[in-house]
Amino acid sequence: MRSFEMKNKKAGVLAIFMCVMLITIGLSGCTQEQPQNGEKPEIKNPTTIVRYDIGDAKTLDPADAYDTGSSEPIFQIYDTLVTYKGNDTKTFYPCLATEWSVSNDSLTWNFKLRQNVKFSNGNAFTAEDVEYSFDRVLIMDAPESGVSWILAQCMDTNSTTVINDYEVEIKLTEPYGGFLALLPYTVAAIVDKDYVEDHGGVVAGEENEWMKLNPMGTGPYMLDHWTRATEIVLNRNPNYWGGWEGKHPEKVVIKYADEPATRILALKNGDADFTYIPYANLEDIQGEEHIVVHPFDSYDINMVVINTKASNNQYLADGEVRKALSYAFDYETAIDTAWNGYASRYAGAIPNGMPYFDTQNNGVPFYNYDLAMAEQILDAAGYTKSYEFDDVFYRFNGTTIRIFYNAGNSEREMMAMMFRSALDEIGILSSIIAEGWPQLLHRMYTTDDWDLMFIGWGPDYNDPDDYIFPFIASADVNGDTYNTGYKNETVDEKLLEGKYSADPVVRAAAYKTAYDIYIQEPPFIFIQQRQYIRPWRDWVQNYSYNPVREWYFYDYYKAYE
Amino acid sequence: MKTWEFIVRRLLLLIPVILGVTIITFTVSHVIPADPARAFAGGPKAQPEVIERITKELHLDEPIWIQYFYYLNDIIHFNFGKSYLESRPVSDSLAQYFPATLELTIFAMVIAIPLGIVGGIISAIRRNKLSDHITRIIAIIGYSLPIFWLALMLQYVFAYQIPILPLEGRLAIAMNAPSTITGLYVMDSILTGNLTTLGSSLYHLILPSFTLGFATLALILRMTRSSMLEVMGMDYIRTGRAKGLSERTIIYKHALRNALIPTITVTGLAFGGLLGGAVLTETIFNWPGMGRFAAEAVLGFDFNAVMGFTILVAIIYVVANLIVDVLYAVIDPRVRLGGG
Numbered sequence: 060m061r062s063f064e065m066k067n068k069k070a071g072v073l074a075i076f077m078c079v080m081l082i083t084i085g086l087s088g089c090t091q092e093q094p095q096n097g098e099k100p101e102i103k104n105p106t107t108i109v110r111y112d113i114g115d116a117k118t119l120d121p122a123d124a125y126d127t128g129s130s131e132p133i134f135q136i137y138d139t140l141v142t143y144k145g146n147d148t149k150t151f152y153p154c155l156a157t158e159w160s161v162s163n164d165s166l167t168w169n170f171k172l173r174q175n176v177k178f179s180n181g182n183a184f185t186a187e188d189v190e191y192s193f194d195r196v197l198i199m200d201a202p203e204s205g206v207s208w209i210l211a212q213c214m215d216t217n218s219t220t221v222i223n224d225y226e227v228e229i230k231l232t233e234p235y236g237g238f239l240a241l242l243p244y245t246v247a248a249i250v251d252k253d254y255v256e257d258h259g260g261v262v263a264g265e266e267n268e269w270m271k272l273n274p275m276g277t278g279p280y281m282l283d284h285w286t287r288a289t290e291i292v293l294n295r296n297p298n299y300w301g302g303w304e305g306k307h308p309e310k311v312v313i314k315y316a317d318e319p320a321t322r323i324l325a326l327k328n329g330d331a332d333f334t335y336i337p338y339a340n341l342e343d344i345q346g347e348e349h350i351v352v353h354p355f356d357s358y359d360i361n362m363v364v365i366n367t368k369a370s371n372n373q374y375l376a377d378g379e380v381r382k383a384l385s386y387a388f389d390y391e392t393a394i395d396t397a398w399n400g401y402a403s404r405y406a407g408a409i410p411n412g413m414p415y416f417d418t419q420n421n422g423v424p425f426y427n428y429d430l431a432m433a434e435q436i437l438d439a440a441g442y443t444k445s446y447e448f449d450d451v452f453y454r455f456n457g458t459t460i461r462i463f464y465n466a467g468n469s470e471r472e473m474m475a476m477m478f479r480s481a482l483d484e485i486g487i488l489s490s491i492i493a494e495g496w497p498q499l500l501h502r503m504y505t506t507d508d509w510d511l512m513f514i515g516w517g518p519d520y521n522d523p524d525d526y527i528f529p530f531i532a533s534a535d536v537n538g539d540t541y542n543t544g545y546k547n548e549t550v551d552e553k554l555l556e557g558k559y560s561a562d563p564v565v566r567a568a569a570y571k572t573a574y575d576i577y578i579q580e581p582p583f584i585f586i587q588q589r590q591y592i593r594p595w596r597d598w599v600q601n602y603s604y605n606p607v608r609e610w611y612f613y614d615y616y617k618a619y620e
Numbered sequence: 621m622k623t624w625e626f627i628v629r630r631l632l633l634l635i636p637v638i639l640g641v642t643i644i645t646f647t648v649s650h651v652i653p654a655d656p657a658r659a660f661a662g663g664p665k666a667q668p669e670v671i672e673r674i675t676k677e678l679h680l681d682e683p684i685w686i687q688y689f690y691y692l693n694d695i696i697h698f699n700f701g702k703s704y705l706e707s708r709p710v711s712d713s714l715a716q717y718f719p720a721t722l723e724l725t726i727f728a729m730v731i732a733i734p735l736g737i738v739g740g741i742i743s744a745i746r747r748n749k750l751s752d753h754i755t756r757i758i759a760i761i762g763y764s765l766p767i768f769w770l771a772l773m774l775q776y777v778f779a780y781q782i783p784i785l786p787l788e789g790r791l792a793i794a795m796n797a798p799s800t801i802t803g804l805y806v807m808d809s810i811l812t813g814n815l816t817t818l819g820s821s822l823y824h825l826i827l828p829s830f831t832l833g834f835a836t837l838a839l840i841l842r843m844t845r846s847s848m849l850e851v852m853g854m855d856y857i858r859t860g861r862a863k864g865l866s867e868r869t870i871i872y873k874h875a876l877r878n879a880l881i882p883t884i885t886v887t888g889l890a891f892g893g894l895l896g897g898a899v900l901t902e903t904i905f906n907w908p909g910m911g912r913f914a915a916e917a918v919l920g921f922d923f924n925a926v927m928g929f930t931i932l933v934a935i936i937y938v939v940a941n942l943i944v945d946v947l948y949a950v951i952d953p954r955v956r957l958g959g960g
Contacts, residue, residue: 109793117707125662203707205667271707284796287706287716288908292794312794316906317916320772321788324780330787467919497921500663501655514664529664540664 099619100349102598103329107310108612110593111322111334115288115315118203120270121248122196125204127517130245131610132291135311136179137248137276140170140189141239145614146355146603148412148521151239155184155249155277165234165561172225177298178251179281186227190219191252193229195261202266206246209519213238236560237522240414243608244520251275279613280311290314293612306600306616326350326594332617333595333602338399339469341592349597354401354590355604358410358518360526361402361471363388363462363478363511363584368544370507374455376544378580379440384511385426385584386433387481394587396477397470402587407574408527410588412606415523415557418571424585425578434485444486452486459488463502464513466493471513474586503542514541521607523570524558531577545582549573623949630942634935641934642695642927646688649923656680656921660704674704678923691927700931701924705916710928713913718895718932719803720790721902721909725894726804727825728833733887736837740844740883744852745871755841762838771831771904778827785827788906791820828905832898836890843886847879877951884947892940896933 116129121137124130140156156170176184194216201207213235220228231238241247250270255261258269274282279301280293293311295303314331316322319340325331327347336344344350365384367376374380394402405411407419416422437443437454444452462478464471475491482489494502502509519525532538532554533546550573557569591604598617605611657674658666674680678701679687694701700710743755779787790805791797798808798817806825809818851857852875860870899911910929917925 104793107794115706125665200669201667202670202673205661205665205670208667283794286797286908287708287713288912289789289906290794310794314789314793314906316788317912318904318906321775321904321906324775324787328780328783328787330793495652495654495921496663497654497656497659498652500658501653504655504658516664519665 099598100329102617102619105617106308107312108308108599108615108617109312109314109330109332110610111314111316111325111331113315113317113335116285116291118266118271119274119282119285120267121245121250121274122192122199123201123203123206123266123271124245125201125206127609132282132285132293132313133245133248133274133276134278134608134610135280135293135612136274136278136282136296137245137250138278139243139245139247139249140172142243143521143605143608146605148605148607149414151243154243155189159239161561165236166231168229168231168238169222170227170229172227173300174225176277176300178254178275178277179296179298180251180254180275181298182251182253184249184251184277185224186221187224188249188252189227190221191255192249193219193247195250195255196246198261198263199267200264201246202264209241209244209246234559234561235524236558236566237520237524238561240522241520249277279307283310288315301613306618307613308616311612326596329596331596332599333593335593338401338592341399341401341594344594350594351597351599352592352594354592356403356412356606357589357591357604358413358521358606359515359589359591360405360410360517361474361513361515361586361589363586364503364514364541364543365511365582365584366507366509366543367582368507369510372455372458372460372510374442374458375460375510377440379436380442381581382426382579383433383436383440383485384482385581386429386436387478387485387487388426388584388586389428389477389481390424390426390586391428393474393477397473398587398589401590401592403590405585405588407578407585408530408583409523409570410518410526413518413521413523413526415567415570418567419574420578426581426584428481430481430485437485448488453488454486455488457488459490461510462489462491462513463499463509463511464491464493465496465499468513474513507544512541518607527570527573528554528558530583531573543582545577545580547576547580550576623946626949627942627946630938630945634938637938638695638931638934641930642692643688645927645930646691647684649921649926650684650687654921656704656923659921677702695931700928703917703922703925703928705920705922705925710924713925714910714928714932716803717908717910717913720907721895721898721911723804723806724825724829724832724898724902724907724909725891727829728836728894729887729891731830731833732836732840732890736840737844737880737883739837739841741848741871741876743841743845744848744879745867747849755845759838759841759845762834762841765834767831767835767898768900768904770834771828771901774827774831775904786824788904790824790907791817792824795820828901828907831905832894832901836887836894839886839890840883843883844879847882848875851875851879881948881952884951885944888940888944888947892937895936895940 114128116132117126118124118129119132121133124133138155140154141151142154144152155173155176157173158171160169172186178184193210193214196207196210197214197216213231213233215232218230218232222228254275255270259267272285277300279296279299281296283292283294285291291313295309319337322331322334323336323340323343326334341352345352365375365381369375390404394400404424406422406424409416409419411422442454444454446453446457448457460482462475464475472493479489479491499512503512516526528538529540531550533551535546536551536555539545553569553573557566560566595602598619600616600618600620602615657671657678657680660674661667661670679690703710703713706713739755743752746752775787778785795817798805798812798814801808801811805817805821809821857870857875860874896910899915901907902909902912914929917929
C-alpha cells in the first residue's frame, strides 16, 4: 500500500508539473498579435487623443490656476488675446486679438478684437468680456494660488477700457517689458462675462466654485467631464471660431496614472498616444517600434541656491567662495548621470531660448568643472587648507557646508552626492541633508540655517523678467525669491531697467550689464536646463513642443503618413 | 449583556479611539518644523497674501495645542478641513475615494471568501491527498507573492501580451461615470439601469480585485483548513459518524459552523485592513481609492487629508471588529448566552 501511495504522490506531482508547463507554453504562444514586417498597428481611438500623465488639475478656472495640471486643460478650453503657434516662441500670433499696438511710452496698448467669435455656450465674445476677465483676476486676487500677481505687477482694475465692441485699450501701471509675453498665459484667458455673472460673479478674495468645475471658453474644446484623480475629457467645441475643417481630434482625454509601468504599457498597447515617462525609465521604450522618443529643450532649470547670509557659514558671503563652488560642480557628469543626458548647460538666470538669453556670455556657460581653478581661487582669497581633521587638511576652519535637497528627488540626491565628493577633493567639508518639501521651505524662508539647496524653476511666461528678477534682484526691490540675501545695487538698477522697458535694445543692455556683474559673485550654481520628453505613438502627426504652452491638441491628428 | 447594549457600548468606545488617533497623528504630523502653507501656496512662487491666508486657515501661527482644539472643534461639526493638494474639502475627497476602495474590497472578498472557504474545506477533508497539496501550494503562493509583483505581472500578461482585460482604471477611457448614488459604479449602474457602465465597471474590476483578493484567499484557505482539521478531530464529530450521519451533514451542518469562527475573525480584520486602502494595487491599476489618496497626502504633507483619512480608517476598524463580534454571537450560541 505504501508503495502504491508513493507512486500516487509522484504521479500527482508530475501531473501538476505538466499542467504548469502546458499553461506556460500556451500563454507564451498566445501573445499580442504583432503586425507583420511593414504592417502598422491599427490606430486606436482614431478621433481621440489620449495623454497619460501624473498630477491632476486643481481647478479649471483660469483666474486661479497656477499649476501645470490645471493649465493644460485650460489652454484647450479658453483663448487669450495673443498666443504662440507650434514651437515658435519668438512670435506672438493673433488669437482673440487680431492686431495690437503700443504707445511710445510703452504704457498704453490697443487691441483690435476678432469678430464673430462665440463661447461654447453660444454667447458672443466682445470687448466687455476682455475687460471683465482682467478685472476679475485682479478683484478675485487668486485666493488659492496667488497667480494674479502676474497681471497685478503692471495692471489694476482701471487699466482695461472698452473702446467699442471689438476694441480695448489697456493702460499699464508700469511700462512692463514683458506685458505681451504674459498675455498667452492662462491667467489672461478670456471668460464669458454673462456666464460668470450668472454663476456667482466675482467676489473679492474668494474662489468661484462654479467656475472651478464648469469652464466656458472660446477655445477649440469644452469640458465633457472631470473625474478627479482619473481623467479630464474634452469634446470639440462646435462653435470654435477656428473651425473644424482639416484634421483635428474630436475628443481629448487627459488621464492620470501615478505608476510609470502602467503608463509605459498604456503607450505600448496604444491606449495612450502620449505619456510621461521618467528619465530613468526611458530605456524601457527606447527603440520600441511605433514609439517616438524625442527630447525638446524646455525652460525648466535646476540650480544650487547659495545662502549668502547662512548663519552657519560666513564664507558663503564671499563672492570668491561662490565662484570657486561654481567651478567645483561637475555639470556634464550631473547631466549624464542624474538626467541620463536629457539636459543641457545654460549660462545664467535666463534659460536658453528665452529672449535675451544671449546677453549672458553669448549663451555660453561661464563656469565649467575645474577643480584646479576652484582651489586656485580659494587659495588666492586666503581660504587655505589649514584645518586638520583626521590627518586631512580642510578649508574654512573645518566649517561644514550643508547641502539640502527635497527627499524623494533622486536626481538631486545624485547631484548632491557628486558635489560632496568634489568639495572633499578641494578640501571643503560638506554634508547632505534630505528633507520634505514643506520642511525645506520652512528652513529657507524662516531661518538662515541652510547653506546650499538644490532647487528648480519653470516658466510662467516667455520673458526673462520671470526668471532673472526673482533670482537675482534683491529683496529691497521685491526680488530674491529664494532668500539668498544677495544684493548688488547696480544689478538691481539694471534689472529694474530691463523690467520696465519695452525697448529691446535697452533691455538687452541692462541684462548684459547685470549678468557681467552677478556672474562674478554668483548666488546660484546654474546646473542644467531639462529636456522635455513625452514619448508618443508614431500615428500622431503635427505634434510640436512649445516650452511655454506645452500642449495644443487641436493641432494634432492621428494618421499614418 | 443584550446584543444591542453590546453594540451601543462598542460604538461609544469609538470616541476615545478617535480622540487617541487624532492626538497621535496630529502631534506626529505637526511636530516637525515645516511650512505647509508655503508648499500649498506654490513653494518659491508663493505669494505672501496666499501664504498668510493659508496660515490663518490652518492656524499654523498658533501653538500646537490650540491648533489641535480648532481641529477637534471642526471634526465635531463634521468639517475635516480642506485638502490643499486637491484644492477641495477633505470630506469630498473621502466621499469619492472611499466608495472606490469599498467596491474593490467587496469584489476582492467575493473572490477570496468562497474560494478560500471551499478550498480550506477540501484541503481539510482530503488531507495529504493531491487536492490538499494543490490548495496548500496556492495558499503559499498567495501570501508569499509580493502584491505589486502580482499586479504588474497580471497587467503585463492579461492587458498587454494577451490583451483580454483592461490595463487600468474603473471604466473605459472617456466613459462617463454613472450618476452617483452610492459611489460604487456597479451598484450605481444597476440602480440607474446603465448596462454599458455596468459591463465596463465589472470588466475593470477583474484584475485589481483578483490581485487584492489573492492574498486574502490564501489566508482564509489556510485558516479554514486548520480550523476544520481541529474540529473534525473532536468527539462530537466521531459521535455523529457513529450515529450514521452522512459526511455532508457532518461537514456542513456540524463541523463548518464551529470551524468558521476563527476564519470570521481574520476575514473581518482583513476586510477592515483592505478598506484602509491597498496602496500598491490601487497605484498600479490606477484605481482612485483611499490607499492612493492617503499615500499622496502623506508625501505631500497634506495634514488635513492625512487626519481625515486616519479618522475614517479608525472608524472602519472599530466597526469591522464590532461586526465580527456580532457575527460570533450569531454563529456561536455560547457567545450569545454569555458562556463562551
